[in-house]
Amino acid sequence: MTSQLASQRVARRSSLRIFLMRPEVGSLIGALIVVVFFSVMAPSIRHPGSVSTVLYQSSTLGIMAVGVALLMIGGEFDLSAGVAVITSALAASMFAYQLGTNVWVGVGFALLVSLAIGAFNGWLLVRTGLPSFLVTLGTFLMLQGANLAVTRLVTGNVATNDISNMAGFNSARSIFASTFNVGGTDVSVSILWWLALVALGTWILLRTRVGNWIFAVGGNARSARAVGVPIVQTKVGLFMAVGLCAWISGMHQLFEYNTVQSGGGVGLELEYIVAAVVGGCLLTGGYGSVIGAAIGALIFGVVSQGVVYADWNPDWFKFFLGAMLLLATLVNMLVRHQVNRKQPA
Amino acid sequence: MTDASAVPAVVQLSNVSKYYGNICALSDINLTVRRGEVTCILGDNGAGKSTLIKIISGMHPHDAGVVRVHGKDIHFASPREALDFGIATVYQDLALVPLMSVWRNFFLGSEITTGMWPFRRLDVERMRRVADEELKNLGIDLPDIDAPIAQLSGGEMQVVAIARAIHFGAQVLILDEPTAALGVKQSGVVLKYIAAARDAGLGVIFISHNPHHAYLVGDHFAVLNLGRMELDAKRAELSIEQLVRHMAGGAELQALEHEMHR
Numbered sequence: 150m151t152s153q154l155a156s157q158r159v160a161r162r163s164s165l166r167i168f169l170m171r172p173e174v175g176s177l178i179g180a181l182i183v184v185v186f187f188s189v190m191a192p193s194i195r196h197p198g199s200v201s202t203v204l205y206q207s208s209t210l211g212i213m214a215v216g217v218a219l220l221m222i223g224g225e226f227d228l229s230a231g232v233a234v235i236t237s238a239l240a241a242s243m244f245a246y247q248l249g250t251n252v253w254v255g256v257g258f259a260l261l262v263s264l265a266i267g268a269f270n271g272w273l274l275v276r277t278g279l280p281s282f283l284v285t286l287g288t289f290l291m292l293q294g295a296n297l298a299v300t301r302l303v304t305g306n307v308a309t310n311d312i313s314n315m316a317g318f319n320s321a322r323s324i325f326a327s328t329f330n331v332g333g334t335d336v337s338v339s340i341l342w343w344l345a346l347v348a349l350g351t352w353i354l355l356r357t358r359v360g361n362w363i364f365a366v367g368g369n370a371r372s373a374r375a376v377g378v379p380i381v382q383t384k385v386g387l388f389m390a391v392g393l394c395a396w397i398s399g400m401h402q403l404f405e406y407n408t409v410q411s412g413g414g415v416g417l418e419l420e421y422i423v424a425a426v427v428g429g430c431l432l433t434g435g436y437g438s439v440i441g442a443a444i445g446a447l448i449f450g451v452v453s454q455g456v457v458y459a460d461w462n463p464d465w466f467k468f469f470l471g472a473m474l475l476l477a478t479l480v481n482m483l484v485r486h487q488v489n490r491k492q493p494a
Numbered sequence: 495m496t497d498a499s500a501v502p503a504v505v506q507l508s509n510v511s512k513y514y515g516n517i518c519a520l521s522d523i524n525l526t527v528r529r530g531e532v533t534c535i536l537g538d539n540g541a542g543k544s545t546l547i548k549i550i551s552g553m554h555p556h557d558a559g560v561v562r563v564h565g566k567d568i569h570f571a572s573p574r575e576a577l578d579f580g581i582a583t584v585y586q587d588l589a590l591v592p593l594m595s596v597w598r599n600f601f602l603g604s605e606i607t608t609g610m611w612p613f614r615r616l617d618v619e620r621m622r623r624v625a626d627e628e629l630k631n632l633g634i635d636l637p638d639i640d641a642p643i644a645q646l647s648g649g650e651m652q653v654v655a656i657a658r659a660i661h662f663g664a665q666v667l668i669l670d671e672p673t674a675a676l677g678v679k680q681s682g683v684v685l686k687y688i689a690a691a692r693d694a695g696l697g698v699i700f701i702s703h704n705p706h707h708a709y710l711v712g713d714h715f716a717v718l719n720l721g722r723m724e725l726d727a728k729r730a731e732l733s734i735e736q737l738v739r740h741m742a743g744g745a746e747l748q749a750l751e752h753e754m755h756r
């Protein structure tokens with residue numbers, strides 16, 4: 150009788166604990182704050198058209214944040230993720246243009262390039278044992294340089310040629326960069342890609358063996374190895390997942406703008422990391438959520454557009470983003486500290 | 495004694511040596527582990543106890559000598575291979591992932607899935623239920639199987655790791671200093687489960703530097719000193735006093751006793 154009562158009490162308290170233990174708590178509070186704040190300061194952000202723009206902005210960051218969050222939960226960083234998006238777009242564009250093929254051939258080539266970059270990052274990390282911060286700092290610089298150099302070599306210019314007249318462009322554009330109408334508002338297909346990736350990433354993380362391995366290699370790689378988790382494959386696979394996201398993101402940019410600026414992408418890798426950390430991913434790995442990273446990307450979208458609709462100097466955007474990062478991580482830390490204290494036996 | 499040696503050896507080491515660079519961590523070790531017995535490996539810090547079990551569990555390769563499992567010469571390339579031979583290890587650091595839930599830790603590396611690829615997914619309900627049952631069988635009743643394992647006490651974590659090894663069909667269970675960080679009461683709990691594993695027919699290798707803990711459950715004692723086997727004796731041939739004396743390095747202890755005598 151008493152033990153039944155006791156277990157009921159434990160069960161009741163744990164439903165609140167279970168909610169508070171979710172990694173997304175800090176980002177939810179942050180999202181609530183920025184949504185309310187900008188709804189008051191810039192009421193026009195509430196119009197359906199503005200909401201669509203906010204979601205679009207969020208999706209451009211959010212697509213990459215899915216891969217970066219999974220990688221961070223697996224215990225690693227990818228500083229090359231920002232320029233890798235440009236590399237993918239450049240690869241597709243120049244391959245198709247120079248060889249005069251259907252653009253879909255270029256799209257396929259870019260996928261191979263992106264996956265290969267991810268595999269190379271992962272392989273280098275595993276083989277050298279160097280921290281991923283260092284390995285991907287190296288590939289970041291290499292890709293940044295190669296993007297500029299190869300583009301100049303091939304096109305004699307800093308940007309690629311317009312591919313909008315080439316065969317296959319329209320079908321590729323409809324897949325990667327079209328808009329569709331929802332109740333009179335134009336919505337970008339990029340948002341669908343984002344939502345689909347978030348759903349897929351969450352499912353993999355929480356409901357598959359690979360997801361279990363991702364948490365384990367990030368939480369304690371030695372323990373994971375000792376019970377037979379394939380840590381090399383898991384880590385290399387995670388870097389390749391970032392590559393896949395970079396490909397999707399790169400294809401969106403290519404078919405949205407028809408040409409690619411070879412110097413782009415620098416600095417975006419930090420914004421992906423910010424989204425993941427705001428969303429509750431531990432910098433040290435082993436803990437986090439893809440949905441949290443999506444909320445982190447949403448905060449980013451709300452702030453970047455909110456500053457515009459409030460008619461402020463866009464410089465304030467970075468300031469807000471930094472403040473959100475601190476606030477959300479502090480909330481995450483405090484909550485986790487409270488909840489994860491050992492209960493007296 | 496004769497019927498004990500009639501039980502076939504599961505793991506047998508002959509003249510095994512291991513070097514870390516220039517350091518000779520183990521030299522010329524002979525050891526036989528049988529089913530239904532607790533083999534205790536004792537020794538001071540740095541004696542080579544962890545190194546010895548890392549060879550048996552596939553963490554490190556040996557440099558010389560022969561390791562036989564079920565009579566077969568083996569050179570494990572990874573802990574996974576050792577697991578496939580039925581050798582499970584509960585390391586000093588327990589091989590648990592602190593922020594993961596109890597049931598996810600229990601099944602880590604051997605998850606149960608359901609459905610067809612590409613929809614193959616974790617059978618969450620089944621894993622939670624099995625983990626809960628297996629822990630209850632060992633007398634551990636946790637309020638919340640979804641809680642991060644870091645919230646459990648040290649003794650409870652040991653038992654989760656032991657329960658996991660038994661559940662996955664281990665024939666040899668290796669425990670590296672399971673009682674080192676525990677209080678008296680929790681140590682007792684863990685020793686009880688060591689005896690339970692032995693009675694279930696497993697060959698248990700129990701590493702300790704506490705001869706009193708070892709003598710409570712041990713059938714067979716091996717004392718290491720600076721990488722050499724100093725003593726290899728059956729329980730019947732040894733008293734607890736002799737074991738303590740051997741562990742403290744016999745002659746060294748006598749000298750110390752003499753010095754300290756007031």
Ligand SMILES: Nc1ncnc2c1ncn2[C@@H]1O[C@H](COP(=O)(O)OP(=O)(O)O)[C@@H](O)[C@H]1O
Binds near residue numbers: 519
């Ligand atoms: N990975 C390693 N690299 C180099 N030396 C090691 C390593 N592991 C252990 N040693 C050395 O080998 C000896 C035996 O260590 P260990 O097996 O851990 O002893 P124990 O577990 O009995 O305390 C010690 O001198 C230790 O410093």
Ligand SMILES: [Mg+2]
Binds near residue numbers: 543
């Ligand atoms: Mg040791």
